[in-house]
Amino acid sequence: MLNTLMEETREVVAPDLREQYVEAFTWMLLARIVEEKLASLWRAGKIAGGVYLGKGQEAISAAIAVMLKPDDIFGPLIRDQAGRLAFGEPLADVFRNHFGTLTSPSRGRDGNVHRGRPKEGYHSMISHLGSLISVVAGALLARRFQGDTSAIGATCIGDGGTSTGAFHEALNLAAVEKLPLVVVVTNNQYAYSTPNNRQFACRNLVDRAVGYGIEGYSMDGTDLRDCLEVARYATDRARSGHGPQMIVGTCLRLTGHAEHDDASYVDKKLLSRFAGRDCLQIAGSYIQSQQWADQSQIERWKEKAKYEIEEALAKVQREPHSDPKEETWCPYATGVLARTER
Amino acid sequence: MSTTYLEAIREAQKKLLQDDSRVYIYGQDVGAFGGAFKATKNLADAFPGRVLDAPISEDAMVGSAIGAAIEGMRPIIEMQFSDFSVTAFNQIINQAATLYWRTQVACPITIRMPSGANPGSGPFHSQNLEALYAHVPGLVVLAPATVPDAYTMLLEAVEIDDPVIFCEHKYLYNRLKIDRLTPSELTFNHARVARVGRDITIVSYSAMVPEALFAAEILEREGVLAEVVDLRCIKPLDIETVIASVARTGRLLCVDESWPWGGVNAEVIAQVTTRGFHLLDAPPQRLNGKDTPVPFHPNLWNVHKPSSKVIALKARELLKW
């Protein structure tokens, strides 16, 4: 753990994180199982386009989201199923957006991970990496204009996304404005097939925080406890007026870039370095070692997750798909510009 | 051995790397992985150090290509999807396109843009940005619709001394196939009469050409002979070939899957009407993608862009005029 700006390292207060730990774990479990379902639906040809999963990085995603309050702002990215659920996304929306039902947040206009409810502080990503960071920064700027000084925002990105101009511009802007923005970088070792050494040349991505003049922390993305401690610390710092926070969590992407990708390019050395480092399994063992739950309790959580997933899926399968005849084909919000073209 | 549109693009790049030491390829995942669509498969192996993985930095990818071109290289930049090229818009429009005009130093870069959609691609993996780039003085915009053109026009693109936006259509990648790859007869700056007709001229390009040809087949069964013109080069536009066709048929229907406003169709129609108004027996018509982002759901996507059925329908209307 490293605080790049302050001399001393962040003190590990080891407070009682039991409640958040267990909560985060159940979201991770739900995310893992719902993603398995998505993968099988994709293989069965039930989902058009790509399916992008967050397997292996649920701890990072869930940890940041459980530290957010309902009025905070969250801008998740491709592999944040766990965080999305923890921030309050209904399970049904996961299926809706992958099927493109009329009931999906985008009415079938956009798909898969491209979903959110921006008015509820839950932002909807576009594909262009890095583009969401400044949007979340702007939302925080607005909260400040509106006199709300309690809300913070968090947004996520991958190691590859840090190479965009958009990432750099947004972090610099947020730093200048001293916005309560937490940027969570998940270094899962790959951007599609591109390894870290073809992506950046700094020792650790967290070193960039110094350049932006913001506080930065690294954490072990496979260890939920570490993730929760850092996420809590960073969100507290942001909430108490210390400006943007950068968190870099390290893990391995335990899935292809998307479901069509067998990820055969992944370096064997990395595979062995991360062998046995599945954050979900580690968290499950930790919970048992702390006697917060036993194996049978974890099984019951799993069964409950499966039940909820099947229930949500069954419900969504009865919902209408988007239909050209129900579509307005109008991209304008302004009343006088509204048109319906059939 | 047959060759697909995608393989033709790979073959062209292979030949370029073989024949011209100034050529290198730069783009995300183009190295050992062979690119998101496998357009550079095996090339990194065959040409060590000349097919390089780029960070996710489109602006810098294009900027660096411009710098390398000034020094005498012939870079090929692969955008992972055409949609991501807009994050390099500044470099393309303001730097690459103006370089020669400002300095008399040429800017021979080729930007490969996997364009268009497949079902489920959604708003950000589907765009056809020809018109946007064609709007900019100094850029050459190519859009091959056949396997020979994909091959030949890419070879030509790299030879061209100006920045080339090479729009290759993802829908055609594996769907177009020919038995033997032979080079195109026309040079890049000529439109092609893809089917000779008599009653109506259908102008299109890229993935809309096969669609227009299907429509022409439907129409032929009804006794209508449609002439299909494949633009090939969007900028500069070979309007002579279009006007010559309209002179034969008296009717013009333009088909383009991209957005209507200020689009390629609009430009073709403007040029034909201003120069060949007297040749027209009916007002020229156009079919475009709808004026919304490209939708994700296949049901919506299917009606977002023109289909052969809709083209035939519009042609019939125009013939009644």
Ligand SMILES: Cc1ncc(C[n+]2csc(CCOP(=O)(O)OP(=O)(O)O)c2C)c(N)n1
């Ligand atoms: C500006 C931009 N260029 C290219 C892409 C295509 N693309 C989608 S995901 C991806 C890799 C992302 O890697 P990383 O940021 O590490 O996230 P991860 O997939 O590992 O979660 C790329 C290149 C994109 N989405 N945006």
Ligand SMILES: [Mg+2]
């Ligand atoms: Mg990554």
